[in-house]
Every structure is written in structure tokens, then in C-alpha cells.
Amino acid sequence: MRVFVFALLSFALVAPAYAQVLVDIGIHLPSPPRLVIVPEVRTVQYVPTADANLFFYGGQYWAFANGGWHVSRGYNGPWIVVAPNVVPRPVLLVPVNYYRTRPGHWNQWQRQQPPRWGNEWGREWAQRREWRDRDDDHDRGRGKDRDRRDDKRDDRRDHKGKGSGRGN
Secondary structure (H helix, E strand, C coil): CHHHHHHHHHHHHHHHHHCCCEECCCCCCCCCCCCEEECCEEEEEECCCCCCEEEEECCEEEEEECCEEEEECCCCCCEEEECHHHCCHHHHCCCHHHCCCCCHHHHHCCCCCCCCHHHHHHHHHHHHHCCCCHHHCCCCCCCHHHHHHHHHHHHHHHHCCCCCCCCC
């Protein structure tokens, strides 16, 4: 009886780890797609020939379809539905222009800027991800720590020699 209870508990604890929602999002390409680097976010590539919002980053394909994000190791799936908080920041920084099938309300946004994800997923998501919409997000995937180092470097450069008696 103990063995049965142990086996049942082991299965119950392990089973949820494998629970994933696999969906068909309509991406059926005949062959591996040609990937093109997104110039504004050079770590991300997109598929210009697909009639889908299909990106490649970190060894995985990322697709924005039906208002949500999906991820797969292969260009044709199987696709796993993912929450917005797990989508890598560089993928989210891809400008609107590289989305092949955009939601209609995106047409009012600047095409050279990333989608306004804070508007899409709310203030709480934006605060958790430290997301900024519109033109104020210039890091393009470099990361906030690098921005801070760059700011400090700029401050040192601006103050170098000022008031130090070096003939300024």
C-alpha cells in the first residue's frame, strides 16, 4: 500500500511540470525560412516572407498571434502558449514595422518603435518588467545595467577636467 501511495504522490507532483498548452497558430511553412536581422535589435531575426509575426531569438522561434505569444524550437511548431512576462525583452523591442500581421489599433503607433506593450498588458505588467512605452525606451535590448554603466561613463566624460585646474 505504501508503494502505491508513494507512486501516486510522485506522479501527482511530477505531472504538472509537463503540462503545456500546444496550439496550432496557422504557421505552416514549406521549408526552413530565411531569417533577417532586425537592425534595431540585432539579437533578433524575423521572417519577412511569412504571413505571420515570426521571430527567432535565443535558439527559439517566437510568434505573436491571436493577441498572445507562442514559442517553439521549430519554425512550424509545435507552439507553446506563453505568458507575456516570459517573452524576452529583445523580442518585445522589435519595432512595429517588423510585425507582418498587426492588430488594427497598432496602425496608429509609430512603426519605428516597439509596440506599446504597457498598453496591451497593463500597468502592473509594465511595472514588473520595468517597461517604458513610446520613444523613451532607447536601450534596444542592451539591458538596464548596461545603461547605468553608460550613464556613469558619460557623467565622467562630461565632468573630466572641469574644475580640476587643468587649464579649462
